[in-house]
Amino acid sequence: MAGIARSLLPLSLSLWASVAVAGDAGRGGALMADRTKSLCVLCHMVPGAAAHLQGSLAPDLHGVGARYTEAELAAHITMPExxxxxxxMPSYGRTDGLTNVGRAWLGKPVMAPGQIEDIVAYLLTLKDAP
Ligand code: HEC
Incomplete structure (x- = not known):
């Protein structure tokens, strides 16, 4: 599995390079805590989120900023598949290869590149293990 991820990563990295500008960690944290905008806390445990908002379907995100680089985090969010x-996990940055997309959302990613940058900036602050 790690081998597959590594061989596919260059594709994600080139996509990330095309949108990379510095994100705002404060905005990213707020986006992640907002269930109506990101849904991250539906599945993940996120440091600082209220207890009733901690998800348990996915890896705990404590320390994720120490486990992955900026580009790897961006790739996880943009194209987790x-x-x-x-x-x-939803593909927050993908617009192709999707099925049953409502007309209003055709061609639009779930999150704008700027929002993904903000979330990555926030994830990079999560250095402490649980
Ligand atoms: C529907 C559930 C779901 C949602 C919503 C979701 N994720 Fe995930 N995420 C997962 C699962 C499950 C994994 C583990 C990898 C896998 O097997 O898919 C994962 C993996 C990750 C990883 C890698 C973690 C690690 O330790 O390897 C990161 C980073 C991540 N998600 C961030 C996010 C962020 C940020 C959001 C919101 C923008 C989000 N996820 C929303 C289910 C979800």
Whole structure:
């Protein structure tokens, strides 16, 4: 599995390089805590989020900023299926290859590149293990 992720990563990295500008960690943290905007806390445990908002379907994100580089974090959010083709995590940055997309959302990613940058900036601050 790690081998697959590594061989697919250059694709994600080039996509990330095309949108990379410094994100705002404060905005990213707020976006992640907002269930109506990101849904991250539906599945993940996130440091600082209220107890009733801590998800348990996915890895705990404590320390994720120490486990991955900026580009790897961006790739996880933009195209998580590159790491696990059967993942339940939404592809927040993808617009192609999707089915049953409502007309109003055609061609639009779930999150704008700027929002993903903000979230990555926030994730990079999460250095402490649980
Ligand atoms: C529907 C559930 C779901 C949602 C919503 C979700 N994720 Fe995930 N995420 C997962 C799962 C499951 C994994 C583990 C990889 C896999 O097997 O898919 C994962 C993996 C990750 C990883 C890698 C973690 C590690 O330790 O390897 C990061 C980073 C991540 N998600 C960030 C996010 C962020 C940020 C959001 C919100 C923008 C989000 N996720 C929303 C389910 C979800």
């Amino acid at each position: 590159r790491f696990n083709p059967e993942t339940i």
